[in-house]
Amino acid sequence: MGIFIxxxxxxxxxxxxxxxxxxxxxxxxxxxxxxxxxxxxxxxTKNQNLAGQYAxxxxxxxxxxxxxxxxxxxxYSGKYCMDGGTTSLRTPDPASGDCGLNYGTFKREVSITQNxxxxxxxxxxxxxxxxxxxxxxxxxxxxxxxxxxSCYTNVNGNIFSTP
Numbered sequence: 001m002g003i004f005i006x007x008x009x010x011x012x013x014x015x016x017x018x019x020x021x022x023x024x025x026x027x028x029x030x031x032x033x034x035x036x037x038x039x040x041x042x043x044x045t046k047n048q049n050l051a052g053q054y055a056x057x058x059x060x061x062x063x064x065x066x067x068x069x070x071x072x073x074x075x076y077s078g079k080y081c082m083d084g085g086t087t088s089l090r091t092p093d094p095a096s097g098d099c100g101l102n103y104g105t106f107k108r109e110v111s112i113t114q115n116x117x118x119x120x121x122x123x124x125x126x127x128x129x130x131x132x133x134x135x136x137x138x139x140x141x142x143x144x145x146x147x148x149x150s151c152y153t154n155v156n157g158n159i160f161s162t163p
Contacts, residue, residue: 044133044144047105051129051146054084054103058110058127059150061087066123066152074123074154076112082127084108106131107142119151 061082066073080089081099089110092099099109107130116124126149130142137143 047131047133047144048146051106051131051144052148054106054108054129055127055146055148057087058082058108058129059125059148062110062112062125062127063150063152066154070154073152074114077114078112080110080112082108082110103129116151119153122151122153125150125152 062073064087076089079092079097081092081102082089084103084106092109099107101107109128109130111124111126111128113119113124113126115121118124126147128145128147130145132141132143135143
Protein backbone atom coordinates (compact mmCIF):
# COMPACT_ATOMS: atom_id res chain seq x y z
CA MET A 1 0.00 0.00 0.00
CA GLY A 2 2.12 2.89 1.19
CA ILE A 3 1.67 6.60 1.72
CA PHE A 4 -0.01 8.64 -1.00
CA ILE A 5 1.34 12.05 -1.77
CA UNK A 6 -0.24 13.95 -4.68
CA UNK A 7 -1.58 10.74 -6.20
CA UNK A 8 1.65 8.80 -6.06
CA UNK A 9 2.53 5.87 -3.76
CA UNK A 10 5.72 6.35 -1.73
CA UNK A 11 7.55 4.17 0.80
CA UNK A 12 6.86 0.57 1.77
CA UNK A 13 4.47 -0.98 4.14
CA UNK A 14 5.59 -3.09 7.06
CA UNK A 15 4.32 -6.25 5.36
CA UNK A 16 6.37 -5.59 2.22
CA UNK A 17 9.49 -5.01 4.34
CA UNK A 18 8.92 -8.27 6.27
CA UNK A 19 8.44 -10.25 3.05
CA UNK A 20 11.68 -8.84 1.65
CA UNK A 21 13.51 -9.61 4.90
CA UNK A 22 12.13 -13.19 4.88
CA UNK A 23 13.24 -13.74 1.28
CA UNK A 24 16.71 -12.40 2.05
CA UNK A 25 16.93 -14.71 5.10
CA UNK A 26 16.05 -17.73 2.94
CA UNK A 27 18.75 -16.86 0.42
CA UNK A 28 21.40 -16.36 3.13
CA UNK A 29 20.37 -19.65 4.82
CA UNK A 30 20.64 -21.56 1.55
CA UNK A 31 24.09 -20.11 0.86
CA UNK A 32 25.23 -20.95 4.41
CA UNK A 33 24.07 -24.59 4.11
CA UNK A 34 25.83 -24.91 0.75
CA UNK A 35 29.10 -23.53 2.11
CA UNK A 36 29.02 -25.75 5.22
CA UNK A 37 28.31 -28.83 3.09
CA UNK A 38 31.15 -27.96 0.73
CA UNK A 39 33.58 -27.49 3.65
CA UNK A 40 32.56 -30.87 5.15
CA UNK A 41 33.10 -32.55 1.78
CA UNK A 42 36.54 -30.95 1.43
CA UNK A 43 37.52 -32.19 4.91
CA UNK A 44 36.27 -35.73 4.13
CA THR A 45 38.21 -35.79 0.84
CA LYS A 46 41.35 -34.53 2.60
CA ASN A 47 41.06 -37.26 5.25
CA GLN A 48 40.39 -39.91 2.61
CA ASN A 49 43.51 -38.90 0.68
CA LEU A 50 45.64 -38.90 3.85
CA ALA A 51 44.27 -42.31 4.85
CA GLY A 52 45.15 -43.66 1.39
CA GLN A 53 48.70 -42.35 1.74
CA TYR A 54 49.05 -43.87 5.23
CA ALA A 55 47.78 -47.25 3.97
CA UNK A 56 50.23 -47.14 1.04
CA UNK A 57 53.07 -46.33 3.45
CA UNK A 58 52.16 -49.36 5.55
CA UNK A 59 52.14 -51.70 2.56
CA UNK A 60 55.44 -50.27 1.36
CA UNK A 61 56.96 -50.85 4.80
CA UNK A 62 55.76 -54.46 4.71
CA UNK A 63 57.20 -54.88 1.22
CA UNK A 64 60.54 -53.54 2.40
CA UNK A 65 60.47 -55.90 5.39
CA UNK A 66 59.70 -58.87 3.14
CA UNK A 67 62.59 -57.92 0.86
CA UNK A 68 65.10 -57.38 3.65
CA UNK A 69 64.15 -60.21 6.02
CA UNK A 70 61.71 -62.78 4.64
CA UNK A 71 62.16 -65.03 7.66
CA UNK A 72 61.01 -62.28 10.05
CA UNK A 73 58.22 -61.18 7.71
CA UNK A 74 56.92 -64.72 7.36
CA UNK A 75 56.78 -65.06 11.16
CA TYR A 76 54.07 -62.39 11.42
CA SER A 77 50.45 -63.46 11.41
CA GLY A 78 47.37 -61.62 12.65
CA LYS A 79 46.49 -57.99 13.35
CA TYR A 80 49.13 -55.38 14.21
CA CYS A 81 49.33 -51.63 14.75
CA MET A 82 51.70 -49.39 12.81
CA ASP A 83 52.04 -46.08 14.60
CA GLY A 84 52.72 -42.83 12.78
CA GLY A 85 56.35 -42.03 12.14
CA THR A 86 57.45 -45.67 12.33
CA THR A 87 57.50 -48.72 10.10
CA SER A 88 57.59 -51.24 12.93
CA LEU A 89 54.63 -53.33 14.01
CA ARG A 90 53.25 -53.64 17.52
CA THR A 91 50.45 -55.74 18.89
CA PRO A 92 47.10 -54.09 19.66
CA ASP A 93 46.09 -53.27 23.22
CA PRO A 94 45.40 -56.62 24.90
CA ALA A 95 42.33 -55.35 26.77
CA SER A 96 40.51 -53.80 23.80
CA GLY A 97 42.23 -55.51 20.86
CA ASP A 98 42.37 -52.06 19.30
CA CYS A 99 45.19 -49.84 18.04
CA GLY A 100 43.49 -46.59 19.04
CA LEU A 101 44.36 -43.32 17.33
CA ASN A 102 47.96 -44.15 16.51
CA TYR A 103 48.53 -41.76 13.60
CA GLY A 104 47.18 -38.36 14.59
CA THR A 105 43.42 -38.53 14.13
CA PHE A 106 43.74 -41.84 12.25
CA LYS A 107 43.94 -45.48 13.31
CA ARG A 108 46.30 -47.60 11.19
CA GLU A 109 46.18 -51.39 11.36
CA VAL A 110 48.03 -54.04 9.37
CA SER A 111 46.72 -57.60 9.04
CA ILE A 112 49.00 -60.35 7.81
CA THR A 113 47.68 -63.73 6.70
CA GLN A 114 50.25 -66.37 5.83
CA ASN A 115 49.34 -68.92 3.13
CA UNK A 116 46.21 -67.00 2.16
CA UNK A 117 43.95 -68.73 -0.36
CA UNK A 118 43.02 -65.33 -1.81
CA UNK A 119 46.74 -64.88 -2.66
CA UNK A 120 47.35 -68.36 -4.10
CA UNK A 121 48.84 -69.45 -0.76
CA UNK A 122 51.16 -66.43 -0.57
CA UNK A 123 51.14 -63.86 2.25
CA UNK A 124 48.21 -61.44 2.21
CA UNK A 125 48.95 -58.08 3.81
CA UNK A 126 46.08 -55.64 4.38
CA UNK A 127 46.45 -52.08 5.64
CA UNK A 128 43.33 -50.40 7.04
CA UNK A 129 43.38 -46.73 7.99
CA UNK A 130 40.26 -45.49 9.77
CA UNK A 131 39.06 -42.13 11.02
CA UNK A 132 35.93 -40.56 12.43
CA UNK A 133 34.01 -37.35 12.15
CA UNK A 134 30.73 -35.87 13.32
CA UNK A 135 28.80 -38.12 10.92
CA UNK A 136 29.97 -41.31 12.65
CA UNK A 137 27.51 -42.92 15.09
CA UNK A 138 28.55 -43.34 18.70
CA UNK A 139 28.62 -47.12 18.18
CA UNK A 140 31.28 -46.81 15.45
CA UNK A 141 33.67 -43.94 16.15
CA UNK A 142 35.85 -44.80 13.12
CA UNK A 143 33.13 -45.19 10.49
CA UNK A 144 35.35 -44.16 7.54
CA UNK A 145 38.26 -46.23 6.29
CA UNK A 146 40.60 -46.94 3.42
CA UNK A 147 41.66 -50.55 2.88
CA UNK A 148 44.57 -51.62 0.66
CA UNK A 149 45.88 -55.16 0.20
CA SER A 150 48.89 -56.78 -1.38
CA CYS A 151 50.20 -60.34 -1.73
CA TYR A 152 53.84 -61.27 -1.13
CA THR A 153 55.62 -64.49 -1.91
CA ASN A 154 59.20 -65.72 -1.73
CA VAL A 155 60.08 -67.83 -4.78
CA ASN A 156 63.65 -69.10 -4.78
CA GLY A 157 64.79 -66.13 -2.74
CA ASN A 158 62.97 -63.57 -4.95
CA ILE A 159 60.11 -61.59 -3.45
CA PHE A 160 57.10 -60.95 -5.65
CA SER A 161 54.25 -58.67 -4.73
CA THR A 162 50.93 -58.06 -6.40
CA PRO A 163 48.63 -55.13 -5.72
